[in-house]
Amino acid sequence: MPGISTASLPDIVFMLLFFFMTVTKMRSTEVMVKLKVPKASEVTKITDKKLVHYIYLGEPTDRLKATYGTGTRIQVNDAFILKSDIPAFIETERAKMPEYKKNQIITALKSDAKVKMGIISDIKKQLREANQLKLMYYTNKKTSKN
């Protein structure tokens, strides 16, 4: 019985490799909060990923609990920040964009479902202060009942 030729195996694997290289995106930040985002059915998809920046919100993970306590924390990039630092963060994100895209940037709020609205209202206030009005509540997809 002749052996199966594996000469085209590299081609197949390379094809897979290129597929994953194009459709995926590098993990940029390590999430430092416990995150279980709520589910919603009426979602909008964002096509241009470059416009999005993230604000994470939740309790610090078990590993970081000893250092940061159990209160709700705000994380951007790789650090916890205070509410009052948000306008400065928005400004740096805006500075990364070319001029014509500066007012199209979107803030994606990835918040744990258990977080209270008080802190979220404060964040919204800070975003308005920074004149950053496009806010997306990041959710997972839920298939609607009907």
Added chain:
Amino acid sequence: MAKSKRSIPEINAGSMADIAFLLLIFFLITTTMANDQGILNILPPKIVGEPPVIKERNVLKILVNANDQILVEDKIYMNLDDLAEYTEKFIMNNGVDENLSVSPAAAVISLKNDRGTSYNAYIKVQNELRKAFNKLRNQLSQDRYGANFDALPESKQDKIIEALPQRISEAEPDNVGGDL
């Protein structure tokens, strides 16, 4: 002249698959599927001047309190499942019931929450409101153009939005049950 015909040995490509697999696994681990979706919201700009006066009947007041209960028009406690239906009724009233909106274009939803309201409850309410608007917009699109709202060209979408604007205004939360 002696070495005119030297044969070049083939490069062994047997390990190519291994190298490619290694790269593939590396990318599988370090990358994430891009999956950015959520409820898009446009915040109001910082306050400039007096807010416009809106007739009482054109405003649908929804309060989500610190116990995640929903109170509509200051008097009816409502289940989450009934909210979308009631919102649709409110918007499409067209002046029939004197407590509900005059026309879809005039209807405003006023959403208020406490500082102790959970984010989950808030998102669920937002989702129901959007569900109501999306359903009505799809209905109107079907009636006028015979296609769903998402399938229409932008010029036609604008006309639908004009007839059925999604006006959800959010009031400052009350300081109930807030810990931060």
